[in-house]
Amino acid sequence: MVTVRRPRTPSTGPFTTARGLLPLIVVCTFLFALPILMLVIGAFRNAPPGLPAEWSFDAFTRTYTDPASYETLKNSVLLSGGGTIMATVVALVLAFMVSRTTTPLRTLVTPAMVLVVALPPLFYAISWGMLGNPTIGLLNTTWRDLTGSEGTLFDVNSWAGLLLVATVKGAAFSYLLLLGPFRAIDRSLEEAAQVSGAGRLRTLLGIDLVVLAPAITGVVILNFVIGLESFDVPLFLGTPAGIDVFSTQIYGYITNSSPADYGGASALSLLLVVLVMVLVVVQWKVLGRRTYTTVSGKSYRTEAWDIGAWKWLGTAFILAYLLVAILLPLLQLVLGSLQPFFGGEGVYSLTNYETLFNEPATVTALQTTLMVALVGGLIAMALALLIVYAIAHNESRWRRLLDLLTWLPWAVPGVVLSLGIAWTYVSIPGLRNLYGSIIVVMTGLVVAAIPIATRSVQPAIGQITRELEEASRVSGAPPMRMFFGIVLPLIMPSFLAGWFVVAIVISGNLAIPILLSSAQNPTVPLLVYELYTQGQTARAAALFVIVLGALLIGLVVMGGLSALLRRRFNAAPDGPGGTLPDDPGNAPVPQVADQPEPEPVGSR
Numbered sequence: 206m207v208t209v210r211r212p213r214t215p216s217t218g219p220f221t222t223a224r225g226l227l228p229l230i231v232v233c234t235f236l237f238a239l240p241i242l243m244l245v246i247g248a249f250r251n252a253p254p255g256l257p258a259e260w261s262f263d264a265f266t267r268t269y270t271d272p273a274s275y276e277t278l279k280n281s282v283l284l285s286g287g288g289t290i291m292a293t294v295v296a297l298v299l300a301f302m303v304s305r306t307t308t309p310l311r312t313l314v315t316p317a318m319v320l321v322v323a324l325p326p327l328f329y330a331i332s333w334g335m336l337g338n339p340t341i342g343l344l345n346t347t348w349r350d351l352t353g354s355e356g357t358l359f360d361v362n363s364w365a366g367l368l369l370v371a372t373v374k375g376a377a378f379s380y381l382l383l384l385g386p387f388r389a390i391d392r393s394l395e396e397a398a399q400v401s402g403a404g405r406l407r408t409l410l411g412i413d414l415v416v417l418a419p420a421i422t423g424v425v426i427l428n429f430v431i432g433l434e435s436f437d438v439p440l441f442l443g444t445p446a447g448i449d450v451f452s453t454q455i456y457g458y459i460t461n462s463s464p465a466d467y468g469g470a471s472a473l474s475l476l477l478v479v480l481v482m483v484l485v486v487v488q489w490k491v492l493g494r495r496t497y498t499t500v501s502g503k504s505y506r507t508e509a510w511d512i513g514a515w516k517w518l519g520t521a522f523i524l525a526y527l528l529v530a531i532l533l534p535l536l537q538l539v540l541g542s543l544q545p546f547f548g549g550e551g552v553y554s555l556t557n558y559e560t561l562f563n564e565p566a567t568v569t570a571l572q573t574t575l576m577v578a579l580v581g582g583l584i585a586m587a588l589a590l591l592i593v594y595a596i597a598h599n600e601s602r603w604r605r606l607l608d609l610l611t612w613l614p615w616a617v618p619g620v621v622l623s624l625g626i627a628w629t630y631v632s633i634p635g636l637r638n639l640y641g642s643i644i645v646v647m648t649g650l651v652v653a654a655i656p657i658a659t660r661s662v663q664p665a666i667g668q669i670t671r672e673l674e675e676a677s678r679v680s681g682a683p684p685m686r687m688f689f690g691i692v693l694p695l696i697m698p699s700f701l702a703g704w705f706v707v708a709i710v711i712s713g714n715l716a717i718p719i720l721l722s723s724a725q726n727p728t729v730p731l732l733v734y735e736l737y738t739q740g741q742t743a744r745a746a747a748l749f750v751i752v753l754g755a756l757l758i759g760l761v762v763m764g765g766l767s768a769l770l771r772r773r774f775n776a777a778p779d780g781p782g783g784t785l786p787d788d789p790g791n792a793p794v795p796q797v798a799d800q801p802e803p804e805p806v807g808s809r
Contacts, residue, residue, distance in 0.1 A: 226603050229595055232588075233610040236652050240625030241478070241617065247628040248471035253464065254631035264468030273454070274473060281450040281477075283364075284439070285432025288371030293425055295372060296379030298522065304387040306512050308519035313527065315384065321377035321530050323706070325713020327730050329370050330441035331737060331749055332534035335541050337361025341548030343537045362446040370438050373530045375431065379424045386420040430484050433477065434618035436716040437730075441737065451477045452620045452716070459624075459720065471628070474621040481616045542747035557747035566732065567748065574712050574729040574752070577647050582658075582708035585651045586700060589658035593666050594692070615656040619716025623649050627720055641723035649717040654707045661703030665696035698767045705763040709756060 248265065252258030268274055302308040303315065336342050339360040348358035360366065436452040444453055451473065458470035512519070543553035561567040592611055596604045614622060626649045630640045639645050669692060693700075715730040722731055729752055736745035 226595055226599050226601065226607065229591060230603060230607055230610070233592070233607060236648070237610045237613040237655070240622060240629050240652075241613065243628035243632060244471050244474055244478075244621070244625040247467060247624075247632075248475055250468060253467045254628050261468075264466075264472040268469045268472040269476075273449075274476075277449050277451055277454045277473075278476075280443075280448055281433055284367055284371060284435075284443075284448075284450055285429050287368050288375050288432050289425055289428040291368065291372040292375030292428055293379050293421065295376040295526065296383055296424070297421070298519075299376070299380050299526065300383045300387045302519045302523070304384060306516060306519065308512070308516040308523070310520050310523050314380070314523060317527055317531060318377040318380045321374065322381065323709055325709070325730070326374065326435065326437040327713050327715055327733065328538075328749065328753070329374060329534060330437045331733060331742075331745060332538045333361050333366065333370050334441045334737070335547060335742060335746065336533055336537040337366055338548070343533070343540070361442055364446075364448065366442050366446075367439065367448065369529070370442065371432060371435070373526075374438075375428050376526070377530070378431070379428055382424050382427075383417070383420060386417050426484055426487065430481055430616070433481060433484075436618065436620050440715075440734075452618050455620050455624065456719065467624075467628075470624055474618075474624055477621060478617060481618075485616055538746050538750060538753075541743050542750045544743050547742035547746070557744045558751070561744060561748055561751070566727070570727045570729050570732040570748075571751070573643065573726050575755070577643065577650060577728060578708040578712040581647045581650050581711050582654070582704050584647075585654045585658040585707050585711075586662065586704045588651070589655060589703075590662050590666075590696075590700065592655075593659055593663050594688075597666050611655055611659050614652050619653055619714065620720065622653055623717045623720040626652070626717075641721070641725075643726045646718055646721045646726065646728070649721050650711045650714055653714060653717055654710050657710055658703055658707050661706060662696065662699060665699035666692075669695055701763060701767055705759060708759070712752065712756070 247254065249260050249262070250258040251261040251263050299314055299318075303311045336344055337359050339345060339357045339362070342359075342361070345358050348354065349356075361369075433451065435450070436456070439448070439450045439453050440456070443450065449457065455470045455473050455477075458466040458473065462469075540553070541547050542557055543555070545554070545556060589611075592607060596608055617625070626645065627640070630636045630645050712728075713730060714728075715734060718728045718731045719734070722728060727735075729748060733745045733748050736742070736748065
């Protein structure tokens with residue numbers, strides 16, 4: 206009897222076996238899972254981290270019997286739910302106008318949405334905190350000058366202010382996820398409905414929104430999760446009004462109690478983690494078995510609608526969003542930074558900027574933030590690249606565990622994650638001396654940014670065919686040479702773009718440094734918060750304008766470098782972007798292509 210064996214696929218790296226995946230799983234478990242485990246352990250201890258303690262349910266009893274906890278739960282659900290509903294409606298309207306109509310100015314919406322998503326939440330917290338100040342904010346002073354009234358047009362330190370900012374930020378996120386499904390809808394479905402007598406409004410509500418139900422459901426759940434995890438905006442705008450949510454109350458347990466109530470903070474954090482996990486499971490269950498086909502093998506049309514005079518109302522809606530989301534906040538931030546003090550009358554000057562650059566604390570914060578953003582962003586992207594590459598080249602069941610570990614930071618709010626990291630580094634003797642150092646702060650920021658980093662590099666890895674790597678290995682190239690000679694050059698533009706995005710996220714993160722930083726290594730967001738709470742609002746605005754200027758310079762440099770790399774790869778005849786010389790053993794190497802739009806959450 207002759208046994209025919211299938212030809213064995215040559216190994217393309219160290220991650221093809223379960224044993225090769227083990228070191229990466231160990232590292233990810235320490236970074237992503239251990240802080241959550243230490244948070245659970247900390248909730249059952251009756252002493253702060255690092256001190257002798259006994260097991261106790263006191264933290265749960267004290268926290269879950271406190272009426273303030275349920276008031277916080279109600280506030281969190283109201284803010285997250287209200288912001289999600291309004292953000293989804295705004296996103297649907299804008300996505301419809303951009304993808305399905307001839308509304309003027311629709312081409313400005315997508316770049317504006319990308320900008321809104323890229324801007325840190327801290328930008329909206331401080332700019333709208335100034336803009337909607339009931340006494341000296343630009344909105345209210347302009348209203349009084351125009352009407353002669355003594356009243357207040359808009360007080361941002363209220364439910365209205367919280368919901369407005371949550372809607373502005375959430376709408377951009379939802380729009381980018383819904384734009385692709387809107388563009389993919391087959392126009393023949395709409396034409397069939399209209400031939401049957403349905404009007405355009407009924408067609409939109411009865412056909413388009415039904416077809417988009419999975420994508421909309423996924424976006425709603427994700428937005429609700431993000432709303433539950435929000436920290437910056439509720440801290441700046443909600444706390445002065447006495448509106449506490451989960452994240453701000455957890456922070457209050459540590460900063461407003463003497464001694465700090467780490468047990469109560471951990472117990473409340475676990476409740477938030479459970480809520481977020483339940484929502485993730487609900488998303489899987491709701492969307493897992495539903496299939497809505499919108500594009501078939503037949504040709505389909507996607508022509509835009511001419512909505513007549515309604516397009517001018519759509520244009521006004523676009524202008525209103527741009528005004529609220531970008532123009533007014535940026536104008537207030539710049540004008541406020543040029544005032545001698547916020548709300549003060551006098552000649553605008555650069556005094557605040559000069560004062561900031563003459564203070565050692567500001568220079569230290571800028572240097573720390575720049576270093577953490579660049580180095581931490583590079584570490585996050587390198588780790589994300591290893592994780593995505595390992596998952597793509599491993600067929601064992603352990604790769605699912607690795608993928609799940611990378612999602613854990615996404616399901617844990619930043620302030621909860623920083624609390625778990627604090628428990629980890631303070632409780633383990635060998636790591637205790639690192640607590641409060643820049644290493645711990647950078648570790649927390651890297652962990653928080655990993656979900657974004659992995660999703661930014663995943664499409665690029667998915668575009669590289671395995672035959673290129675296998676041909677390299679068959680030709681005798683070792684794994685490292687194959688990786689750095691083929692894989693890395695092909696994904697370099699995507700890697701650099703992801704590095705820039707992650708650096709922006711890290712530079713604007715407040716939830717991690719606020720619990721992990723020390724007075725010797727503050728980051729810019731932490732210093733902005735301290736200046737703002739101390740009443741030095743104009744100086745805080747000036748510091749954040751400096752950060753925005755640095756991000757703008759980085760964007761220009763990043764765009765130029767990315768274009769240069771793409772031109773080089775596409776033009777090189779023998780490089781990764783060209784075709785190898787005619788040789789039976791060489792396969793043509795595809796050119797680097799632009800990344801496709803990410804698959805919308807909830808679409809199948």
